[in-house]
Amino acid sequence: MRIAIVFGGSSFEHEISIVSAITLKNVFKKLTPLFIFVDAKRDFYLIEAQNMKSKFFSSKEYLKKSKKVTLEKGGFAVPSMLGAKKIDFDIALNLIHGRDGEDGKIAALFDFFGVKYIGPRIEASVLSYNKLYTKLLAEHLGVKTLPYITLKRGAERKVTIEYPLIIKPVRLGSSIGVSIVKSAKELDYALDVAFEFDDEVLIEPFIEGIKEYNLAGVYAKEWLLSLIEEPQKEEFLDFDKKYMDFSRDERVKEAAIDAALVEKIQESFKKIYDPLFKGAIIRCDFFVIDKSVYLNEINPIPGSMANYLFKDFEAVVESIATNLPKEREINISYLYINNIQKAKGKA
Amino acid sequence: MRIAIVFGGSSFEHEISIVSAITLKNVFKKLTPLFIFVDAKRDFYLIEAQNMKSKFFSSKEYLKKSKKVTLEKGGFAVPSMLGAKKIDFDIALNLIHGRDGEDGKIAALFDFFGVKYIGPRIEASVLSYNKLYTKLLAEHLGVKTLPYITLKRGAERKVTIEYPLIIKPVRLGSSIGVSIVKSAKELDYALDVAFEFDDEVLIEPFIEGIKEYNLAGVYAKEWLLSLIEEPQKEEFLDFDKKYMDFSRDERVKEAAIDAALVEKIQESFKKIYDPLFKGAIIRCDFFVIDKSVYLNEINPIPGSMANYLFKDFEAVVESIATNLPKEREINISYLYINNIQKAKGKA
Numbered sequence: 001m002r003i004a005i006v007f008g009g010s011s012f013e014h015e016i017s018i019v020s021a022i023t024l025k026n027v028f029k030k031l032t033p034l035f036i037f038v039d040a041k042r043d044f045y046l047i048e049a050q051n052m053k054s055k056f057f058s059s060k061e062y063l064k065k066s067k068k069v070t071l072e073k074g075g076f077a078v079p080s081m082l083g084a085k086k087i088d089f090d091i092a093l094n095l096i097h098g099r100d101g102e103d104g105k106i107a108a109l110f111d112f113f114g115v116k117y118i119g120p121r122i123e124a125s126v127l128s129y130n131k132l133y134t135k136l137l138a139e140h141l142g143v144k145t146l147p148y149i150t151l152k153r154g155a156e157r158k159v160t161i162e163y164p165l166i167i168k169p170v171r172l173g174s175s176i177g178v179s180i181v182k183s184a185k186e187l188d189y190a191l192d193v194a195f196e197f198d199d200e201v202l203i204e205p206f207i208e209g210i211k212e213y214n215l216a217g218v219y220a221k222e223w224l225l226s227l228i229e230e231p232q233k234e235e236f237l238d239f240d241k242k243y244m245d246f247s248r249d250e251r252v253k254e255a256a257i258d259a260a261l262v263e264k265i266q267e268s269f270k271k272i273y274d275p276l277f278k279g280a281i282i283r284c285d286f287f288v289i290d291k292s293v294y295l296n297e298i299n300p301i302p303g304s305m306a307n308y309l310f311k312d313f314e315a316v317v318e319s320i321a322t323n324l325p326k327e328r329e330i331n332i333s334y335l336y337i338n339n340i341q342k343a344k345g346k347a
Numbered sequence: 348m349r350i351a352i353v354f355g356g357s358s359f360e361h362e363i364s365i366v367s368a369i370t371l372k373n374v375f376k377k378l379t380p381l382f383i384f385v386d387a388k389r390d391f392y393l394i395e396a397q398n399m400k401s402k403f404f405s406s407k408e409y410l411k412k413s414k415k416v417t418l419e420k421g422g423f424a425v426p427s428m429l430g431a432k433k434i435d436f437d438i439a440l441n442l443i444h445g446r447d448g449e450d451g452k453i454a455a456l457f458d459f460f461g462v463k464y465i466g467p468r469i470e471a472s473v474l475s476y477n478k479l480y481t482k483l484l485a486e487h488l489g490v491k492t493l494p495y496i497t498l499k500r501g502a503e504r505k506v507t508i509e510y511p512l513i514i515k516p517v518r519l520g521s522s523i524g525v526s527i528v529k530s531a532k533e534l535d536y537a538l539d540v541a542f543e544f545d546d547e548v549l550i551e552p553f554i555e556g557i558k559e560y561n562l563a564g565v566y567a568k569e570w571l572l573s574l575i576e577e578p579q580k581e582e583f584l585d586f587d588k589k590y591m592d593f594s595r596d597e598r599v600k601e602a603a604i605d606a607a608l609v610e611k612i613q614e615s616f617k618k619i620y621d622p623l624f625k626g627a628i629i630r631c632d633f634f635v636i637d638k639s640v641y642l643n644e645i646n647p648i649p650g651s652m653a654n655y656l657f658k659d660f661e662a663v664v665e666s667i668a669t670n671l672p673k674e675r676e677i678n679i680s681y682l683y684i685n686n687i688q689k690a691k692g693k694a
């Protein structure tokens with residue numbers, strides 16, 4: 001099976017998507033990936049495997065050395081004087097973190113152009129990219145989340161949650177624009193930072209030393225769930241530290257928790273995943289307070305695809321690749337227009 | 348201003364999108380539209396104005412007589428031996444009802460390829476296309492909706508709402524697959540019908556003779572709200588009768604309601620619209636029970652763009668065309684990768 005890893009994008013997480021893609025290159029042993037880079041201008045480039053080094057992108061060497069390709073029905077093609085030449089692959093893997101990849105754009109492009117892909121579909125993207133919508137969804141599905149308020153840019157900065165609290169732009173991942181606020185005097189600055197990145201922010205209580213557990217998985221005829229990790233953390237993982245997620249390729253230690261808690265976490269994961277996230281390999285981050293499980297966030301395109309959480313990541317990829325959600329066939333028969341024509345005596 | 352009306356799509360509402368487009372052709376007097384047809388296979392065609400007749404599509408004449416065009420950065424182009432020739436227009440109008448148009452695909456395509464357009468953005472599309480998500484959103488925004496339950500295909504058909512009730516596929520518009528169910532013995536058949544169109548259905552009480560009011564509008568530096576119509580209805584508007592919406596171009600009679608109710612309806616509309624639907628001309632359908640306003644549904648691409656509700660529809664189009672939401676600029680500086688390179692001593 002030939003997988004086209006699509007990475008980059010017009011996103012604050014553009015650079016870590018490059019890191020993720022380089023990591024996956026090393027993770028894949030049986031599968032032979034090819035690499036499609038989406039640059040900051042949203043042009044597509046086919047990148048040779050030997051050029052999959054971060055400097056190749058940061059130095060803009062790709063502009064000179066790589067072929068610009070176009071998105072066409074069924075895939076990508078290399079334009080040439082003799083007509084476009086289709087790039088040969090079986091399935092695309094959406095590895096664009098943040099905007100373009102996680103907001104539904106790539107999903108929509110691939111759906112529209114009939115490209116088979118691993119990744120969240122449009123609805124799944126929108127509901128996980130926006131942390132407020134994730135809350136509304138989780139609540140509807142009976143999965144707890146922390147209490148929260150939202151504030152819009154320009155609105156009165158009235159905060160009804162007790163300090164310390166955590167402020168997040170509603171729509172970003174990877175801790176960008178996130179601050180912990182310990183007292184009212186730090187509030188304005190933290191809000192200003194978050195509003196740099198979005199027009200709406202989410203505010204939740206910040207619970208020092210809260211237990212966090214990560215679980216990744218897919219449903220592909222059967223559940224393929226990863227082990228559960230208790231991520232290492234300092235007081236707060238900022239962007240640089242979180243970078244580690246994107247370059248990880250060594251398997252991690254399983255969290256030391258009892259079977260009952262494992263099951264609760266798995267059940268919460270399944271409620272969130274099925275059926276909305278079918279076709280995607282996602283990682284959910286949970287909090288546990290007094291043995292209750294709370295969804296913290298959904299990563300529909302996790303750093304390095306959370307490969308390090310799975311015993312056999314390539315087997316997971318192969319399994320989902322052959323169990324993708326199918327688009328409903330719509331047969332357009334023009335019966336309706338024909339009937340109108342007939343009624344008008346024009347048919 | 349030159350407007351490209353994009354219509355058709357791989358949608359159960361493909362045919363009524365054609366009807367909407369033909370209607371708008373007649374509505375536009377000052378603006379000169381051009382027409383881009385998305386056929387059932389999702390190929391794009393440039394349609395000459397004189398060919399904007401329903402039979403031109405149902406007979407598939409467009410395959411022979413119209414030029415196939417491609418979506419490219421900034422717009423559409425006609426391919427030729429001498430290189431693609433850009434089609435000249437200022438702004439696109441997304442007039443694809445149902446799938447492709449209202450589910451976020453066209454929004455994503457236009458966002459990605461940098462095409463300026465009138466229509467719901469990706470998030471707005473997903474939240475209005477899915478009636479369950481519309482409920483969750485409305486509740487969050489403090490706008491009432493009727494009580495409901497949802498059922499998934501294959502799940503136990505346990506209905507806790509009293510008869511009569513109304514069953515709707517979660518994701519379709521234009522009354523497709525919708526049934527009114529008067530007693531338990533009609534339930535299974537109605538659910539089977541709805542599951543023909545979607546994997547999840549929404550069930551609400553059906554309230555005979557409920558008062559319904561429609562309001563359309565946009566925010567473009569200021570609120571441009573239409574008059575409020577009380578739509579004519581028989582017991583229930585099925586697809587054929589609803590067709591009228593798509594071919595309407597005569598202004599309607601204003602509903603005979605008092606100023607207080609007008610204001611309540613307008614306030615509900617504004618809560619829903621701002622900021623999620625910026626860039627779109629939408630119509631919201633409300634119920635009124637005991638002077639309380641309930642959102643029934645959001646039409647982010649209403650039939651014939653609800654032109655018949657506005658005093659000067661073209662002025663509304665011109666106004667929104669010059670007040671579209673702008674994408675946030677993301678400057679990718681490779682600072683992060685450069686820092687890593689430096690730390691490794693490679694820079």
